[in-house]
Amino acid sequence: MNATFRNFALSATLIAVPAAGFALAEMMISPAAQTTAATQSPGLGDLSAYKTIVADTQTIAATGDLKAAEHRITDLETLWDQNASALRQADRAAWNTVDAAADEAFSALRAGTPDQxxxxxxxxxxxxxxxxxxxxxxxxxIQYVSGIAVTDESGRAIPCEDLIGQLRSAIGNTTPPATVADLQSKALERCNADDDAHADAFSVQALALLNG
Structure with a gap:
């Protein structure tokens, strides 16, 4: 997931944290084995609902209607975000892998001019x-800012929900200083926009201020 000015400067290092890319691999397996692999992950459990959405999106994209495909992939984003907390707890490393691949698909479909x-x-x-x-x-x-991890082993930004959770715990039942409250609000806004790097930057700034 010090002094105020140094804290702000350090947070800038988070802005360029890239999402990792993943290579395409195809494997020929029997129908029975394919069904098992497609629906079950040892760590994440049943992923069939997500697979269905992706398959639908591929079918739509194949027609060339990338706007409709983007609309369908949003269903995946919504479902994935709803279950993110439980999935991360089940298998954080596997969750990160799928999350990164999903981000690549979202970005491809939401580009100004999507490329088929x-x-x-x-x-x-x-x-x-x-x-x-x-x-x-x-x-x-792993990168740290003010002693707080802001990337994982793959170089991806820590899920913004994690650092926002740390910030909420640090604030507890107290009324935070106005600066901290403002940073928390900005972190939540960027997290809701799936912008982990910027959200983490704001959370770390707020935590550093609270920790002195």
């Missing part, structure tokens, strides 16, 4: 990841 090939590749990668959400290999050291 990019959309197709992102959706195929997401489908493959849901089949086997193997955690991504560590790509960089």
């Amino acid at each position: 090939a990019t959309v197709d590749a992102a959706l195929a990668a997401l489908s493959t990841t849901l089949d086997a959400p193997v955690p991504a290999a560590a790509s960089s050291p």
Whole structure:
């Protein structure tokens, strides 16, 4: 997930935290084995509902109606966010892998001018990841700001809900200073927009101010 000026400067390092990409892989397996792989993840459990949405989105995208495909993928985003807390607790590493692949698909479909090939590749990668959400290999050291982890082993920003949870715990039942309350509000706004990096920056600033 010090002095005020140094805290603000450190938070800027979070802005460019990239989402990891995932390669497309296809495997020929028997129908029975495919059904099992497509619906069950040892850590995340039954992922069939997400697979159905992705398959629907692929079918729509194949017609060239990328606006309608973007509308359908939003159902995945809503369902994924609703279950995010439980899924992260079940298997944080696998959750991060699927979340990153989903972000790639969202970005591809929500680009100013979506590219068919990019959309197709992102959706195929997401489908493959849901089949086997193997955690991504560590790509960089965990980054810390004011002693708080702001990236995981894959280099992705820590889920904003985690740092906002830490901030809420730190505030407790007290009335926070106006500066902290403002930062908390900004963190919540960016988190609701699925902007983990910026949300984490605001949360870390607020936590640093509370911790002195």
